Amino acid sequence: MLESKAYDVAAEPSQIKNIVLLIGDGMGPQQVGLLEEYATRAPQSIYRGNNSAISKLANLGVTGLSLHGPADKLVVDSACSATQLATGVASGSEMIGLNRAGQKIPTILQKAKAMGKSTGLVSDTRLTHATPAAFATHQIHRSMENAIAEQMVVSNSVDVMLSGGLRHFIPKDYMLSGELDALETRLAVSGLSLKSKRRDRKNILRQAESQGYELVFNEGQLQDAHSERILGLFANSAMVDGIEASNQRYHGQPSLRNMTQVAINKLAKNPKGFFLMVEGGQIDWAGHNNDAGTLLHEMIKFDSAVDAVLQWAKDRDDTLVILTADHETGGFGFSYSGADLPQAEQLDNLNGDIYKPNYNFGELTILDKLYLQKRSYSAMWKAAKHDDNKPSADKLVQTVNLNSEFKINDADANTILAEQKNAFFKRGHKSLGVKIASKIHDFSPFYVYLNERPLNLIGRALSTKQNIVWSTGTHTHTPVGVFVLGPEHAIKQFSGFYTHVELGKKMKQILTGY
The missing domain is CATH 3.40.720.10 (Alkaline Phosphatase, subunit A)
Incomplete structure (x- = not known):
């Protein structure tokens, strides 16, 4: 009788079935x-x-x-x-x-879906914004957000979609009906603005509902969602900024961390695996x-969202977590610098x-x-403005100094409020189509978002105190x-x-x- 012999067999490398x-x-x-x-x-x-x-x-x-x-x-x-x-x-x-x-x-998300894997997109901007859009749609220009919204839903390639951007999913002049059905009730209690950016009467929410998506519009509805296919739209445009989030001023929205956790929990139920993109x-x-x-x-x-993914994935041998920009x-x-020498x-x-x-x-x-810092520069500028007019120097100084540990003075405010002829004027251009803009003293060609130049100038005014360039x-x-x-x-x-x-x-x- 032959003696049995044990052999050392190298284990097969584990197959990667999930990518976050x-x-x-x-x-x-x-x-x-x-x-x-x-x-x-x-x-x-x-x-x-x-x-x-x-x-x-x-x-x-x-x-x-x-x-x-x-x-x-x-x-x-x-x-x-x-x-x-x-x-x-x-x-x-x-x-x-x-x-x-x-x-x-074809994108990695679309190929994953074709293989029977589950797919997800999470962002704290808008679902139709450039980064999430690029994984699920095909358009000649990123500005085509209405078409992107429709394609995201109609293509059926994404199982879990969580972000802002409601304005691209509701029809022009949208109003809730007199007798609210289940979808409209969820929308009504969310308190979201219903101001549409669409130019047609297409209701992309109804299309999503007909294709089996569970629609949710606030944190509570997201946590209660039972479907494996979810469309969550938690803001008319972008979700709350980082300072609002740090101060727990979510206005009913889920955090980026919570959206990420919900997406993983839903997608991980598929034994074939999943692909998930999460954007900060x-x-x-x-x-x-x-x-x-x-x-x-x-x-x-x-x-915080990265931490949620790390806690879920760190001991797994079937998952890749890829973090980049x-x-x-x-x-x-x-x-x-040479200011305030030690x-x-x-x-x-x-x-x-x-x-x-x-x-x-x-x-x-x-x-x-x-x-x-208590508010973003954008929120400070909005708070300092009088109606649609730019703020006075006094009001700007008061508002910035109330919300920042770094202070400005009247001279700084006057510099921030100064204007000049727009040397790059282009009629009809989305950003450069105004003739007068805030005065940038250097690198002005690279400050192309003219309505945001006052914010850049606040940053310039504070930069020496912050040791920041x-x-x-x-x-x-x-x-x-x-x-x-x-x-x-x-x-x-x-x-x-x-x-x-x-x-x-x-x-x-x-x-x-x-």
Whole structure:
């Protein structure tokens, strides 16, 4: 009789059946650094000196760097960048789900759905905004949000959709009927504005209902939702900003963290797996506005969602968590200056040396002061305005100083309120179509959102006190981080320097096999 012999058989690598893609819109390395500096070094940090979830994810997995430029330009917008992540194909500026030639390219989300996997999109902006739109729709321009809303629902490719943007899903001149049915009752009790951006009578909510979506409009309705297919629209336009969220002023909305948790819990029920994209979209908006306090709060908001994903995925061998950005916004950074030079200090060492740095390298208390900002620059400007007119200098000083630990004076206010001829006037242009604009003294070609220039100027007025510099009101080409958590055999290929097109190809190949 032959003796049985034991053989060591190498275990097969586990198959990746789930991908959670986390996108910090506008989140360059500088923004990640802001969060981590606050978390670990701010004297009064809410993290109590512990690392951020982003840092923890990076340390548990591998890290790469990615360039994100369009097919034929240097600097990318969110639509093109998200399209390249979603398709693994080079795209053109402001395109949605298309290659540079304008051809529709199946996205990783659509391929996952075709394989029988569940799919989800979560954002704190609008569902129809550039980043979520690029994963589920195909349009020649990102501004076509009404068409994007309709295509998202009609295509049936997304199982869970949670964000803002109700205005693109309700018909022109929409009013609730006299006798409310179940859908209208949920909408009525949400208290949301019913001001539509559509130019037609199409009710995309009704289309969604007919296709089996459970529609929810506030936090309570989301938590009570029992369907595996959910359309949640929690604001007429964007959801609350980071400062509002940090102060628990949600106005009935779910947090980005809660939306992420609900999406994962729903999608994970599918034994075939899922693809989920979660966007912290207002990091970008704070960068556009050169608003450092709001930027910090947006990073904290996003980090909380990252933590929820990390807690769910960290011990799994069938899931990849990929955290990246579409681009960097604002050219943000702390810097040292010649203002408020440090005083000499006698050290308590053996020699009793006198220590006196030559420049102001920035006090750590700046981080706490940024966190203590009470309103975004946008909310401050709105509060200071009289009707539709710009505020007086006195009112602007009063409003900013009430809401910021960093103060402005009358001279600052007059600089913020100063105007000049718009050198880049273009009749009919969405942003540049006005002849008079706020006066930017340098880099004015790169402050293209003219209605936001006063916010940029508030940032400029406070920047010396904050030890902060901003180089632009738009995007930069700065390579962004890619932090990947999962089984070693799957994540090692994400280490290194590559492009978003290559990153998109990697994700698609791992999840779908092609």
